[in-house]
Amino acid sequence: MKTGLQICAQLENLQEIQPEGEDFRWYLKLTCCNCGEETQDYVYCSLGENHPAPHGRSSASLVLKCKLCKRENSLDILADSVASYTLEDAGRFKTIVIFDCRGVTPVDFSPRVGWEAKGLESGTIFSEVDLKEREWFDYDEKAGQSVSITELKHQFISVK
Numbered sequence: 159m160k161t162g163l164q165i166c167a168q169l170e171n172l173q174e175i176q177p178e179g180e181d182f183r184w185y186l187k188l189t190c191c192n193c194g195e196e197t198q199d200y201v202y203c204s205l206g207e208n209h210p211a212p213h214g215r216s217s218a219s220l221v222l223k224c225k226l227c228k229r230e231n232s233l234d235i236l237a238d239s240v241a242s243y244t245l246e247d248a249g250r251f252k253t254i255v256i257f258d259c260r261g262v263t264p265v266d267f268s269p270r271v272g273w274e275a276k277g278l279e280s281g282t283i284f285s286e287v288d289l290k291e292r293e294w295f296d297y298d299e300k301a302g303q304s305v306s307i308t309e310l311k312h313q314f315i316s317v318k
């Protein structure tokens with residue numbers, strides 16, 4: 159089962175935003191497909207981490223044992239699927255990452271830290287952008303403009 163994470167946001171004076179580097183942590187809540195148990199806290203996965211996986215897979219970004227039914231489930235980030243969210247996408251949902259899920263379904267996402275934003279005219283890179291509050295405000299000194307990310311929403315879609 160492949161699940162795409164889509165985000166929708168408003169960008170002010172920004173070309174694009176994207177998860178920064180392989181260490182970026184995707185914080186998810188997952189439901190076990192076997193028994194329906196949901197992880198109580200957010201669990202994270204990143205491209206930079208690989209674990210030996212069950213079900214004949216060589217490795218996965220995240221391997222976790224369901225607390226209720228004890229089944230070993232796994233989730234892998236498809237590296238090629240990671241995309242930036244651009245000004246053209248603003249106000250519309252766009253898939254920015256796809257998870258290959260075995261035995262789990264993502265049910266919630268927490269954006270948190272580690273995003274990178276690029277100034278529209280200046281190309282200024284803002285790193286370590288924090289989207290925990292689902293909005294971010296700064297000032298692009300080179301362009302003399304305020305920059306912001308607001309109204310950040312997310313949803314999951316099934317991908318074939």
Ligand SMILES: [Zn+2]
Nearest residue numbers: 190193224227
């Ligand atoms: Zn379970």
